[in-house]
Structures are given as structure tokens and as C-alpha cells.
Amino acid sequence: MHDEQSEHHPALTELRRRLNGGLARARFDKTQLATRAQLGRTTVSEAFGADGRVPSEKTVAALARALKLPVQELLELQRTAAASDAGSGSGPGRPIGEWEPHALEVHPAGPAPAGPGSGSPEERALPGYVPREHDRTLADAVREAGEGHSRMLVLVGTSSTGKTRACWEAVQSLAEKGWRLWHPFDPTRAEAALDDLHRVRPRTVVWLNEAQHYLGDPRTGERIAAAVHSLLVQPERGPVLVLGTLWPEYAAQYTALPTPNGPDPHSRVRELLTGRTLTVPDTFDAPALAAANVLAKGGDRLLADALNRASADGRLTQDLAGAPELLHRYQSGTPAAKAVLEAAMDARRLGVALHLPQAFLTDAALDYLSDIDHDQLTDDWAEAAFAELAHLVHGKQAPLRRASPRPQRRTPGTPPIATPSHPTAGPVFRLADYLEQHGRATRRRLCPPASFWQAAHTHLTDMDDLLNLAEAARFRYRNHWALHLRHQARRHGPALAERAENLASIVVAPERRRPHEESTAESSGGQVADASEVPLFLLAQLHERVENQESAEVLLLQAADDGAPEALFALARRRERIGDIGAAEAFYQRAADAGYRVALVALGWIRESSNDLVTAEALYQRASDAGIPDGRMNLARMREQAGDRDSAEALARQAADAGDTSVLVALARMREQAGDKKTAEALAVQAAEAGNTSALVAVAQMREASGNQDAAEVLYRCVADFGGLWQFLQDRWPHGLDPDGTPAQPWE
Known part of the structure; x- marks a missing residue:
């Protein structure tokens, strides 16, 4: 191969002979030469290599000065070699099939594989790809390039919306046709592009990921835009395909019209981008989510996990891109930040609602620290920890972000929404969904330390949060804390019970009201809520939890009349507890008929207790087929x-x-x-x-x-x-x- 290159590029051979001679006389190795020439180590190695690539003028000049060689003579050799190279079939880049997608800046997805030496992006599998609407336009551009027409398309979208992955998937059809791909990035993206755009050969994909690094460079951006435009419009240089990505703010900046008599710093970039941009949406629409579900059910664990966390808002790509960095932030964070995250993970897995008070997390975190780390805390450790956890990763996610709960809404005619008797003071935070899931998986057998229970008792005011933690404490034999947390929950119960009474009074349909209640409805302007607008079963649960059994029974009956299967099941259990087995079985059967499959187990137990083993086994079989563990x-x-x-x-x-x-x-x-x-x-x-x-x-x-x-x-x-x-x-x-x-x- 070296002889062939010498025959076709004698100027390049002579250039490298002189560089090697200068290197030998100077007694440098290439690392020392790179330092003296202020060049990258890879750039220096390629300049001396026998791969047929002509080094840039800037590289040759820097090497000549560092080796004390005649600069102009070496530049003449470089220009001759470059001209010869332009007439040959070689050019920048390598076959598409030789590229690894992560080397082209496709974000890794999911945690790194376990084991020594593992974890590099190249070792991580990509989740299955779900084509969306923009992929059709992208595929058309790729198809036209494959048919011999030069094309350019820049995908515009916010962080981690799948722009780079879409480009990678699109060019796979060109790989089968022998196309090359060139990703200019060394020594800088802009310099690499400017130096070698003139060498791009036909059937090459020019990969301008994060195109602001090329087109937005204040010194070279306009020149690069002009060179790309020239590449696209010269038929003898095509076909080529130029693919790039941009965030919306950069696209808006580069395409904005200048003010009268004002500067126009992006005129060539604006001309280049006109008609060549494609918007990538932030979220997956319903058809895309359905396609992702098919892949997940087919065994794609990365997509399945992402759907569990992000299907509600459709931000699957952001979730996948941010997951590895979120995990890295947790594992490599400061001890204080890690302690706050673990307190948040434990709170969520044990039943605390989404929005976690900062005061609770701060106090809860203390016992998660070792004695050494605790002794090293500074006065402002909490502020520093929360600031550290607020830094964004891919997809605009943060390990722990400050939240702004939406105000609760109510329909006209309903009483004002009650607030807790002791509302939460100070800011609240939300744990990243991925870290919440990670905590549930990795910490499920761990019991929170004493500071966690103390902080919950001191700072939490939501009755459901406190009752959930009381049960969690009892389950872990923290009986003192279970008792105190349950007592704290009862302190907040009366206000909620009063709210339940108000709601219950208006959800009774007009035909169920007693005569003396009509005046109340009329005095409220006739605005009577229909029973379907308020979850009667939840109100019944609330009454039961604050020990208002009579009203709970009334509400359950009303909900059962409306066909709520949960209410039917709850009524059946009540009847079973008092020994009214016939009524219990009837309610269980109605619940099962309404799709509440757990009731099948209860029916089976009643039949088995009556020694009707054949029917009992059939009922258990139906419950088993429905996936009911019992x-x-x-x-x-x-x-x-x-x-x-x-x-x-x-x-x-x-x-x-x-x-x-x-x-x-x-x-x-x-x-x-x-x-x-x-x-x-x-x-x-x-x-x-x-x-x-x-x-x-x-x-x-x-x-x-x-x-x-x-x-x-x-x-x-x-x-x-x-x-x-x-x-x-x-x-x-x-x-x-x-x-x-x-x-x-x-x-x-």
C-alpha cells in the first residue's frame, strides 16, 4: 500500500520524508512534538502516517516551525499533494459500516454493563428504534442521495429528542451501497471541516452533528457554510449527503433576518439552512408509543423500562439519554448529595407523594452519612447538595429538581379545596423517575435510618404520606415510629374528614336526596355535582381511615350502585367480617363480573371453606390465569x-x-x-x-x-x-x- 501511495502522491511521500528527517534530528517522540507544535496527538500521528491522507496547511506549518524546517517549502509540497489528492478517488471518512454509533455521538442508553473494564459507550446496546413522522422526510432525502442527487438536511430539536439516532438509522441504507461517512472533529470541528471539505468525494455522508460548532464559529462559520454550499451545488462532486443537528435556539439565531443597517453575521449560514431544516418533536405521539410497546413486549428491556417511567409524557428519548448520567451523578456524587438522594428514594418507595419537602430531605439525610462524612459537613452543606443535584443532564433532567405543584382545580358549586391544617413550608423537590425506579430495585430490602423517621414525623403533613410511612415502619418493626406517625396522621385527619363530608353531601344524586336537602342545593345555585364527578370510593376510604364507619358504609353503597368494583369488593369484605357470607359472596361475584379479578380469590376461599373444592379450584384457576398472585x-x-x-x-x-x-x-x-x-x-x-x-x-x-x-x-x-x-x-x-x-x- 505504501508503494502505491508513493506512486500516486510523490509530493506527499517527499513531505513525510522531510518531516521524519526533522523528527529524527530533533530527537523528539510524537507526543513531545505534538506539545511543541500545539497540535493534537492524533493529528501528528496522521501527518506522519502512510494512509494517503494529506495533512492540512495549518498542521504542516506548525510541524515545520516546531522541527525548524523551511515552512514555505513544506507548504508547497502540501499543496501539490492536496491537489493530486483532489484528482484521485480518496477522500476523508471511512465506510459507514466501520463506524460505531456512539462514536458519532449517539447517546448511550441505560446503565453501563457490569464487570471490570466494561461501561464504555461502545459496549452498550442501543434500544430498538421507533420511526416517527420526521423519519419519513429524512428517509426521502437519503433515498434521493442514493439515487445520485446531493442533499442536505439539518434536524432541529431540543436536547436528547433522538436527532442523532435518527440520522444514524437513516444512513444504514447507504452503507449497503458502499458509501463513506466523514465526521470532522480534530483538532476542532470547525478547523477539521474547513481544512477537508474540499477533499470530500462523491458518495460521502458529511456528519455535522451539533452543527453550531461548525456554522456558529465566529471565525470560520460563514466560510464553512460557503464550502458546504459549494459541495452541494457542484454536480461533479456529488452525490453527497450532509446531515446535521441543531437545537432550536441556534436555528432561530442563524436564520433570523438582520435589522436594517445592522450586522448580518450569519448570511451564508441562513442561505444554506433555508429549506434544509426538519423539526424533531419533543415527545412520542400515540402511534409511536404503540410501536415502542410492541418492541418492549418483544424483549427490549431498555424501551420497557423507559415506557414505565415516561410513557405518560411521551419523553422516551430524553429518559433513555439521561438515564446513564443520572445514575453516574448518584454513584459519583458528594456524600451529602448521595445521602439526600437516598432519603428521597426511600421516601418514594415507602409511599410518600411526588413532591418532597426540602426540610424533610435535609433532616432525613443526616443518618445516611458515615461518621467521617458527617463530621466534615459545612454549614452550607444542604444548599450545596441541592445545587449539585439540580444540574441538568441530557433531556433536561436533574437527579432532584425543584417542583412547582399545580394548583388544584374544582368544579363550580363544590366547596373550596381544603388545605392541610399544617401546610408544608418551604420548597419541594421531585426525584428523577429513573432514580426512583433504581431506588425501588436496589434498596427494596434496606430499612431507612432513624433520621428518616424523625424527619417524616417532624416535617410531613399529608395524612396519606404519614399513614403509608406508619405502615412501612410497622412492617419493619420500627413500632415506636409507626405509633407516632399514625398519631401524627390522625392530627391531620379532621380537616380532611370535614372536606370528605362536604364532598359527600354534594355527590348524592338529586333523586337520592331527602326533602330537607333540596333547599341546600337550591341555595348553592342549583349546581349539584353528579356522582360520577367525584370518586365516591375514595371518599369512603377516607371516612373509614378517620373512623367514620357509618358514613363510609353509605358512600360505599352509593359507589356500588354506580358500579364501582372496588366498592363492591370493600362491601363484600365488610359483610364477610360480620359473618354475612351470603351477602359477601354476592358482592364478591358482582365485583368479579365488573372486572375486579382479586374477588375471584375471595370467592374461591368461600367455596373452599364450604368444601366445594371443584368450584374453588376453578375460581383460583381463573384468578391465576388473570395474573393474580393469590x-x-x-x-x-x-x-x-x-x-x-x-x-x-x-x-x-x-x-x-x-x-x-x-x-x-x-x-x-x-x-x-x-x-x-x-x-x-x-x-x-x-x-x-x-x-x-x-x-x-x-x-x-x-x-x-x-x-x-x-x-x-x-x-x-x-x-x-x-x-x-x-x-x-x-x-x-x-x-x-x-x-x-x-x-x-x-x-x-
Whole structure:
């Protein structure tokens, strides 16, 4: 290859001979030469390489001065070689198939793969591609270029909307036709483009990603625009395809008309972009979301996760692009910022609403810090941590951003919306959806420290938030905090109960009102809300939580009359608790007929209790087919009790494949009670390997019972380390512990 280049480019051969001679005399290596010439190491290597590429005039001049060679003589050789190169078939770039998309600045999506040495963008898989409306126009431009017509298209859109990925997908059809792709970027994008645009050969894609770096350069932007325009309009140089991307603010700046008698710094850029821009929307529309769902159901985990987080607002590409950096910010942040994020993750996974008070997060974060990190906190640590977490990543996302809750709306004629008796003071923040999901997956077995519960008790005022945390505390045997949080929730209950009463009074349809209520409706101007406008079932729940059982029953009946399946189920449970099994079964059946599949399990239990095993099994089977975990559980239990062990195990494994390992654990306990300890332990180990903490407890108890105390202790310690102590205690004392550590009775 070197001989061939010498034959076709004698001037280039002589240029490199002189450069190599100067380098030998100076006794530099190429790194030292790059430093002295103020050039990039890659640029210097390419100037000395035998790849046929002619170095730019600027590079040759810098090297000549650094090596004390005659500048003008070397520049003459460079110009001769460049002219010879222009007449040959070589040019900048390489075959499209040799490019890796991330090297062309397609954003990585999803977390880096685990393992040593992994995590570079090139190793990350791209999610499936969903074509959208703009892809049709882009495909037309690519097709026309492939047919021999030079084209240019610049995709305009906000950060991380899929512009670069769209370009990459579009040029794949040209790869099959042998086209090349050139991405000018070294030593700078503008310099590389200006130096080599004249060398672009036919059947080349010119890749101007982030085109502001080329067209907006104050020194060279207009010259680059002129060179690109010349490339496009000279038939003998085509076909070529120029693809670029721009943010809307840059596109507006470059295409704006100048003021009279004012400067016009982008006249050539404006002319170049006219008729050659294409808008990329911020969000996926309904057809695109449907197509993404098809790919997700086909096994695309990246798209499936993004749809879980972002399908509501359609910002899938932003979510995918921002996810790796959000995770990096969390993992590499300062200890204080990481502590605040972990407090936010725990709050969301344990049931606190979207908007987290800053005062709560600040106080909650303290015990997430090690003693060393806590001792190093400065007076302004909280301000610094929140500022750090507010910095944006791709897709305009931040790990923890300040939120502005929208004002609540009400229909005319309804009472004013009640505010908490102790409203939250100060700013509130929202955790990034990706980090919330990450926290639910990675912290699900961890119990928050004491500062978390203290901060919740001190700063949270929403009754539902407090009740959710009280239940979470009880579940983790933080019974002191459970008691205090529940008491705090009751303090905020009266105002909400009063609000519920007001709402309940207006949702009763006119035909249900008693005569003395008509005057109230008339005095409000006749504006009576229809029952369908207010969630009666939710109001009933609220009444029940503040112990107003009578009004809760009335509201449930009204909601049931309107066909609310949740209300039918709640009424059935009430009837079952007081022993009215006939009424309970009727309500359960109505709920099941209305699509509330959980009611099938309750019906099955009633039939099984009546020894109608055939009907019970059929009901459990229907619930299992509908994906109800308790349906699978009871069906497996019945099969096991009937001696059909193979069928029971098959059901347990089906449930585990669907993400529910509890059936395996239950089956393991049944086998243990039947004396088959070997199979029982094997089933429990399967569940434990799938991450079920209670399965570890089951295995530990089996090993303890068999006399293997050391192995049991190891497993118990493992369970405790993951915050799973509650499960061990629950197995030993099903009703929990009182604050003094003694076994307790269940408390409502």
C-alpha cells in the first residue's frame, strides 16, 4: 500500500520524508512534538502516517516551525499533494459500516454493563428504534442521495429528542451501497471541516452533528457554510449527503433576518439552512408509543423500562439519554448529595407523594452519612447538595429538581379545596423517575435510618404520606415510629374528614336526596355535582381511615350502585367480617363480573371453606390465569394437598418466572411440613436465588431444624443485613412486637 501511495502522491511521500528527517534530528517522540507544535496527538500521528491522507496547511506549518524546517517549502509540497489528492478517488471518512454509533455521538442508553473494564459507550446496546413522522422526510432525502442527487438536511430539536439516532438509522441504507461517512472533529470541528471539505468525494455522508460548532464559529462559520454550499451545488462532486443537528435556539439565531443597517453575521449560514431544516418533536405521539410497546413486549428491556417511567409524557428519548448520567451523578456524587438522594428514594418507595419537602430531605439525610462524612459537613452543606443535584443532564433532567405543584382545580358549586391544617413550608423537590425506579430495585430490602423517621414525623403533613410511612415502619418493626406517625396522621385527619363530608353531601344524586336537602342545593345555585364527578370510593376510604364507619358504609353503597368494583369488593369484605357470607359472596361475584379479578380469590376461599373444592379450584384457576398472585398461591396449595406435586411445582415456577417467588416459598413450607425437607430446601433456595428474603429465612429455619446451626446463623445474619429482620420476627411472632420487644397482638 505504501508503494502505491508513493506512486500516486510523490509530493506527499517527499513531505513525510522531510518531516521524519526533522523528527529524527530533533530527537523528539510524537507526543513531545505534538506539545511543541500545539497540535493534537492524533493529528501528528496522521501527518506522519502512510494512509494517503494529506495533512492540512495549518498542521504542516506548525510541524515545520516546531522541527525548524523551511515552512514555505513544506507548504508547497502540501499543496501539490492536496491537489493530486483532489484528482484521485480518496477522500476523508471511512465506510459507514466501520463506524460505531456512539462514536458519532449517539447517546448511550441505560446503565453501563457490569464487570471490570466494561461501561464504555461502545459496549452498550442501543434500544430498538421507533420511526416517527420526521423519519419519513429524512428517509426521502437519503433515498434521493442514493439515487445520485446531493442533499442536505439539518434536524432541529431540543436536547436528547433522538436527532442523532435518527440520522444514524437513516444512513444504514447507504452503507449497503458502499458509501463513506466523514465526521470532522480534530483538532476542532470547525478547523477539521474547513481544512477537508474540499477533499470530500462523491458518495460521502458529511456528519455535522451539533452543527453550531461548525456554522456558529465566529471565525470560520460563514466560510464553512460557503464550502458546504459549494459541495452541494457542484454536480461533479456529488452525490453527497450532509446531515446535521441543531437545537432550536441556534436555528432561530442563524436564520433570523438582520435589522436594517445592522450586522448580518450569519448570511451564508441562513442561505444554506433555508429549506434544509426538519423539526424533531419533543415527545412520542400515540402511534409511536404503540410501536415502542410492541418492541418492549418483544424483549427490549431498555424501551420497557423507559415506557414505565415516561410513557405518560411521551419523553422516551430524553429518559433513555439521561438515564446513564443520572445514575453516574448518584454513584459519583458528594456524600451529602448521595445521602439526600437516598432519603428521597426511600421516601418514594415507602409511599410518600411526588413532591418532597426540602426540610424533610435535609433532616432525613443526616443518618445516611458515615461518621467521617458527617463530621466534615459545612454549614452550607444542604444548599450545596441541592445545587449539585439540580444540574441538568441530557433531556433536561436533574437527579432532584425543584417542583412547582399545580394548583388544584374544582368544579363550580363544590366547596373550596381544603388545605392541610399544617401546610408544608418551604420548597419541594421531585426525584428523577429513573432514580426512583433504581431506588425501588436496589434498596427494596434496606430499612431507612432513624433520621428518616424523625424527619417524616417532624416535617410531613399529608395524612396519606404519614399513614403509608406508619405502615412501612410497622412492617419493619420500627413500632415506636409507626405509633407516632399514625398519631401524627390522625392530627391531620379532621380537616380532611370535614372536606370528605362536604364532598359527600354534594355527590348524592338529586333523586337520592331527602326533602330537607333540596333547599341546600337550591341555595348553592342549583349546581349539584353528579356522582360520577367525584370518586365516591375514595371518599369512603377516607371516612373509614378517620373512623367514620357509618358514613363510609353509605358512600360505599352509593359507589356500588354506580358500579364501582372496588366498592363492591370493600362491601363484600365488610359483610364477610360480620359473618354475612351470603351477602359477601354476592358482592364478591358482582365485583368479579365488573372486572375486579382479586374477588375471584375471595370467592374461591368461600367455596373452599364450604368444601366445594371443584368450584374453588376453578375460581383460583381463573384468578391465576388473570395474573393474580393469590390465585396461583391457592391453586398450588390445593394441587399439593390433592397429591398433584408436579402440577403444584409447575405453578410455582410459572409464578416465579412472572416475578412472584412467594408461591415457591409457600410450597417449600408445605413440603417441609410433609417431611420432605430435601425438596423443601431446594424450592426455598430457588426462591432465595431470585431475591426473596423470606426464602432465606425459610432455608435458615430448615438448616436450624436439621442441626446445622452455623449455616443457619450465616443466613439469619444475611437476612438482617438486608433489612429483612421483620420477616424472621414475623415468622416467630406473627402479631409483631410491642415497643419493649415483647410479642404483641395485631393493632389496626
